[in-house]
Amino acid sequence: MTIHPEEMRWRLRVFDSLSFPTRVLRPDGTIVAVNDVFLQVNRDLAENIVGRTCIEANRRHFPNQTFPCMNNRECPLCRAVDSKAGQSVLLHTVDEHGEERWEDRVFSPILDDDGRVGYVIESIRDVTSVKRLEKLYSDMRELIDKVVQSSVSGIIAANRSGDIILANKAAEELFGYTSDEVGEVSIEDFYPAGVAREIMRKLRDERLGGRGKLPITRVDIVNKAGTRIPVEMTAAIIYENGEEVASAGIFNDLREKLAVERKLQEAQAKIGQTEKMASLGRLAAGVAHEINNPLTSILLYGSMMREKLEKDHPLSQNIDYILEDADRCREIVKNLLAYSRQSSASKEVFAFNSLVTDSLRLIHDQRLFMNVEVVKVLTDDELLVRADKNQICQVVINLIMNAVDAMEEKGVLTLATAKDEGTGTAILTVTDTGGGILQENLSKIFDPFFTTKDLGKGTGLGLSMAYGVMEENQGVIYVKETGLDGTSFALELPYVSVSSNEIYESIG
Ligand SMILES: Nc1ncnc2c1ncn2[C@@H]1O[C@H](COP(=O)(O)OP(=O)(O)O)[C@@H](O)[C@H]1O
Ligand SMILES: [Mg+2]
Known part of the structure; x- marks a missing residue:
């Protein structure tokens, strides 16, 4: 098969204008050609590379690095030649300037008319930015995971069918499930009947905290033992491309807070009662003192009068009434003084x-x-x-x-x-x-x-x-x-x- 010189030129141009650095190798590793981008990336000239083997060129460009080509079984070129199929390898390279790169190198064999591998095209793609993003993403994930796990609030996420897809340590403790068990339960089991639905309804209601968000809400949850626990929660729907994919909730146990509040209320009520008693006591003591003296006279003169009157005197019944009521008054005064602690305890x-x-x-x-x-x-x-x-x-x-x-x-x-x-x-x-x-x-x-x-x-x-x-x-x-x-x-x-x-x- 003869190739027209015009077409040959085109083929070379195509090769040169490939945007990925590319080398053409013989099966034995000799470099036959490199394109312009390859030279630019490696800051080198064609005459320093063409005619050498890929091992030599690699050593030249990455002096401090070992490549899988040192071992035949791992060498992607050898594998491409042996298998007559494309091979790829992901390389972490450090060049002579100390610059780190991630490269995806693809080795594509070119077969001659007899079906043997004549050449192998090695095209190199720089995937450093993808790798950096991947690393950033996995670091981020790790960080988020740590934050979620170490949170004192219980955090839970469920998919659209209600299966729990995430529960941190605090949530496991709050709800009373082990990490294995938590995957087996549905979000509905975490609430009294109907509450999970109600929360979802509120989450979708734009008037409450905006679409997909539930502002801090006080609810009861149900733990594994069936005990209701008062909590404060917030929740959100997680959307992907505008579609609901999951929901997440953050829970804070209110038991301790409520107990403290109750104690405080009781203490306040007690203080109120004590204050009320004290001021009423002062009033009562004042009244009792004022009444005590005239009362003593009434009783004294009354009984003197009764003694003076004959038994069947028409007024003696009246005096008895006076004395009885005065006695009652004395009892009241006695009680008032006891209440206001004016009498002394022995x-x-x-x-x-x-x-x-x-x-x-x-x-x-x-x-x-x-x-x-x-x-x-x-x-x-x-x-x-x-x-x-x-x-x-x-x-x-x-x-x-x-x-x-x-x-x-x-x-x-x-x-x-x-x-x-x-x-x-x-x-x-x-x-x-x-x-x-x-x-x-x-x-x-x-x-x-x-x-x-x-x-x-x-x-x-x-x-x-x-x-x-x-x-x-x-x-x-x-x-x-x-x-x-x-x-x-x-x-x-x-x-x-x-x-x-x-x-x-x-x-x-
Ligand atoms: N054992 C009781 N059962 C029901 N109510 C009671 C009892 N003890 C007290 N009370 C209520 O408390 C009120 C105040 O009691 P107290 O100070 O002894 O005054 P009093 O007996 O003169 O009404 C009573 O009027 C009654 O309403
Ligand atoms: Mg009484």
Whole structure:
């Protein structure tokens, strides 16, 4: 086959204008031709290369580098000759100027008329930028992976069918699945029924944080054990070419935060109550003091008058009424002073259990208990407390009277004592089977003059006095439980340990 000189020139031009550096090799490695780009890239002249072997040329251009051609089995030229098929090799090269390159070299055999390999064209593509991007991408991925894994927030991603495709350590802990198990569950299992759908609906709603985004939202999730956990979450839909491909969520466990908030609220409520009590206490103390003196005169002169009057004198009944009501007033004043801690407590050490028996005995009107079954559950622990026993008995009596009132004098009254070693307190509970306290009244029952009883029956001072007394004796009073089945009030006082020296002092 003869080639027209014109066509030969064209072929050479084509070869020279190939944009990839290209060499033409003989099967033995001798370089027959190189194109212009090859010379430019290697900053060399054709006469230094043509006629040499590829091994020599490689050594010239990359003096500090070994090439796979040193080993026949790996040599791509040899492989192309042997297999008569194209071969490629990816080379990481460092040239004499120290410049790093990644090259994709493709060896294409050219067969002669007999089907033997006459030449091999080696074309070289610089893939450095692709490699750099790849490296950047994998570094980036590694970094993102580290950030995701080390995040204290649980991070989860799911594909369109709801399969979990990513869950970091925090998410595994929050949801209670191991990394193996997490692949087996669906995103719907992570929420109470219907919630996953609702979140997706919100995510697609443009009005909430924009399309594909869910602003911080408070929801419950469900862990593997089926427990609901309050969390704060944000979520996003991941789009590819405008199509939804996945969704991701970031979760923060709220349990600790909510517990702290609740404690704070309780503390605030307590402070509020204490403040209210203090200011009401000052008022009550003022009133009580002002009334105490005239009251003493009324009682004194009243009883003197009664003594002077004959038994059947028409006015003696009236004086009895005056004295009865004045007595009632004195009782109120006494309670007010106890509430406002104006009377002084005289503390002694006594057996906590004796409060129950003594208080019951001190109630004069035993007719109240005609239809009330009194149950005493006294602890076997030897419990001693240091307090003003008379005052505390008065508190217990008030609780008993309230309980009897609540049961309308018919039901079961349980008085129980117990020891709480955790808090170091002796606890007395007074439980009735009455109608309970309305939720809206719970915050008011310890206020002075709060009563739900008929005029003349209740003064609304019993519990406020009890509150003041307990506080003064380093104890507390609170509603332990209340409902339609009845109410349980609790009194707590710190117990003193039996070995304590002060007991011997005070018991004598
Ligand atoms: N055991 C109880 N069961 C139901 N309600 C109660 C009980 N103890 C107290 N209360 C409520 O608390 C209010 C205040 O009690 P208290 O201070 O003793 O005043 P009073 O007994 O004079 O009404 C009562 O009026 C009643 O509404
Ligand atoms: Mg009362």
